[in-house]
Amino acid sequence: xxxxxxxxxxxxxxxxxxxxxxxxxxxxxxxxxxxxxxxxxxxxxxxxxxxxxxxxxxxxxxxxxxxxxxxxxxxxxxxxxxxxxxxxxxxxxxxxxxxxxxxxxxxxxxxxxxxxxxxxxxxxxxxxxxxxxxxxxxxxxxxxxxxxxxxxxxxxxxxxxxxxxxxxxxxxxxxxxxxxxxxxxxxxxxxxxxxxxxxxxxxxxxxxxxxxxxxxxxxxxxxxxxxxxxxxxxxxxxxxxxxxxxxxxxxxxxxxxxxxxxxxxxxxxxxxxxxxxxxxxxxxxxxxxxxxxxxxxxxxxxxxxxxxxxxxxxxxxxxxxxxxxxxxxxxxxxxxxxxxxxx
Amino acid sequence: xxxxxxxxxxxxxxxxxxxxxxxxxxxxxxxxxxxxxxxxxxxxxxxxxxxxxxxxxxxxxxxxxxxxxxxxxxxxxxxxxxxxxxxxxxxxxxxxxxxxxxxxxxxxxxxxxxxxxxxxxxxxxxxxxxxxxxxxxxxxxxxxxxxxxxxxxxxxxxxxxxxxxxxxxxxxxxxxxxxxxxxxxxxxxxxxxxxxxxxxxxxxxxxxxxxxxxxxxxxxxxxxxxxxxxxxxxxxxxxxxxxxxxxxxxxxxxxxxxxxxxxxxxxxxxxxxxxxxxxxxxxxxxxxxxxxxxxxxxxxxxxxxxxxxxxxxxxxxxxxxx
Numbered sequence: 001x002x003x004x005x006x007x008x009x010x011x012x013x014x015x016x017x018x019x020x021x022x023x024x025x026x027x028x029x030x031x032x033x034x035x036x037x038x039x040x041x042x043x044x045x046x047x048x049x050x051x052x053x054x055x056x057x058x059x060x061x062x063x064x065x066x067x068x069x070x071x072x073x074x075x076x077x078x079x080x081x082x083x084x085x086x087x088x089x090x091x092x093x094x095x096x097x098x099x100x101x102x103x104x105x106x107x108x109x110x111x112x113x114x115x116x117x118x119x120x121x122x123x124x125x126x127x128x129x130x131x132x133x134x135x136x137x138x139x140x141x142x143x144x145x146x147x148x149x150x151x152x153x154x155x156x157x158x159x160x161x162x163x164x165x166x167x168x169x170x171x172x173x174x175x176x177x178x179x180x181x182x183x184x185x186x187x188x189x190x191x192x193x194x195x196x197x198x199x200x201x202x203x204x205x206x207x208x209x210x211x212x213x214x215x216x217x218x219x220x221x222x223x224x225x226x227x228x229x230x231x232x233x234x235x236x237x238x239x240x241x242x243x244x245x246x247x248x249x250x251x252x253x254x255x256x257x258x259x260x261x262x263x264x265x266x267x268x269x270x271x272x273x274x275x276x277x278x279x280x281x282x283x284x285x286x287x288x289x290x291x292x293x294x295x296x297x298x299x300x301x302x303x304x305x306x307x308x309x310x311x312x313x314x315x316x317x318x319x320x321x322x323x324x325x326x327x328x329x330x331x332x333x334x335x336x337x338x339x340x341x342x343x
Numbered sequence: 344x345x346x347x348x349x350x351x352x353x354x355x356x357x358x359x360x361x362x363x364x365x366x367x368x369x370x371x372x373x374x375x376x377x378x379x380x381x382x383x384x385x386x387x388x389x390x391x392x393x394x395x396x397x398x399x400x401x402x403x404x405x406x407x408x409x410x411x412x413x414x415x416x417x418x419x420x421x422x423x424x425x426x427x428x429x430x431x432x433x434x435x436x437x438x439x440x441x442x443x444x445x446x447x448x449x450x451x452x453x454x455x456x457x458x459x460x461x462x463x464x465x466x467x468x469x470x471x472x473x474x475x476x477x478x479x480x481x482x483x484x485x486x487x488x489x490x491x492x493x494x495x496x497x498x499x500x501x502x503x504x505x506x507x508x509x510x511x512x513x514x515x516x517x518x519x520x521x522x523x524x525x526x527x528x529x530x531x532x533x534x535x536x537x538x539x540x541x542x543x544x545x546x547x548x549x550x551x552x553x554x555x556x557x558x559x560x561x562x563x564x565x566x567x568x569x570x571x572x573x574x575x576x577x578x579x580x581x582x583x584x585x586x587x588x589x590x591x592x593x594x595x596x597x598x599x600x601x602x603x604x605x606x607x608x609x610x611x612x613x614x615x616x617x618x619x620x621x622x623x624x625x626x627x628x629x630x631x632x633x634x635x636x637x638x639x640x641x642x643x644x645x646x647x648x649x650x651x652x653x654x655x656x657x658x659x660x661x662x663x664x665x
Binding site for chain 2: 005006007008010011012015018019022023176179180181183184186187188189190343
């Protein structure tokens, strides 16, 4: 054995690394799941021609006028049949011939129905001979960087960093406590800080694999942009992962059973899944709760990842979220070192 | 006190407990315990579950802090010498489960890395006779093999003082004998061993001295032979009575105790126990006395006195009833 192999910190870290890699479920959640999610979202929100909207009219000549618009497909049905079709959602709008004009029946809280209303009215007015007062043309945006997939990839990365750190720490620490392994470890001359540090070291080693696999996939398949510096992106991933690890350590510092631990973990992660802007911008939440939303580590992590990848910001421009992440490293770590239950 | 006194004590005494007390909530687990274990001795704490054995051994191992009392190991104490002590003792806890997906060799390599000095991993694998299982994952080991791995982890730092908490609980008889052989070899090598057990045959077989514990106290202390001799006889005669000719009740205890050669008598759920020194002399007399009283036997057997009988004499209970 060489000197490195004799070091207890090395042995502890390599043990953690091995244990993670020998757990097939962990491999799935860490590597496969985020990629599947990105593929699913990429398909769901792929940039396709705008939807053709289903509408209907009560008279054939109205139907012909509607069908002339590329954005609409139209059928003819009488009023009762049309109402039923509206209720079942198979059409978005029914154009009803009135003695003095046309009535549109649709749900104005449904954005697609409102779009259908605009298109239908334009088609009918145009068929009746209306001419545009101002000539106009459309310019479509489909370039990388402004699509939903570009927005969601940093969000998924942040969510994945959180999940793998908290689950990875939480379950294995509580399992070791439950199986009396923690007690056995502290009955040996092992320095206690090394045991906890080994979790962080193996986490960072896995992080490299995890982040490279996920972002590499996003780059190759979706051509997601990397506008900021890559080494800063790496640093941000490390910082985010450390803050989630510290949180995972805190969550698992007392729990004696898996049930208690998994309840706590969900309690900690659920608000962040909802509030931290993984799938849509966190700024959509009301101003009253914004201070809470901003203070969450996942919000800060995702903000910095988006800032780096999408806006090409450097770390100096993202002082506030980085400070929040640093606080989330220091405070939970310090608290859990004090309250950690070794037996 | 002479200048050389503490030094001499360190050389001869491996473990010293004075007035050690520990309670959990309102349960007193260990009640003013005094113990002294010499170097190269194999010392056993024998008692039923809940007697305070594990609390006692964990106080010795520095895992539980006593409420009061003095604890010294190898002349050091846990307050000032913890780092040094951890290097010099070996510990095997009750029911430790090593990570199932690590191999035997990986677990031992990990534990070896914690000790400044110790034996090579290879040697610890050999001494626990796990050569064939070196590359096997912990999850695939049998109960006995897991226990030998735990033992190997305790030995990998070449400890001066070895603690074994219920080393054979839950093992089948063959695995138990296998582990006993391992402990025998450690004893022959002159290592100090402190073990807890609720198997009296284990204490008899392995220990130079035994402390019988119950409710956090030591009831009796001595070599297994001394303790058995203290019962007053080397053999136990047990019998049960099925019927009575005159029908006036059970056997007369006073008359049974009065038989020459019978040291004591007790009865438990219809089973009479007499301790006797010389079977060939006492048994005919017991038969004669029972016949004289007009009693019919439904059972009659004898066995050599064991620590179990000592425990029963001291507490009126069986070790395993708990």
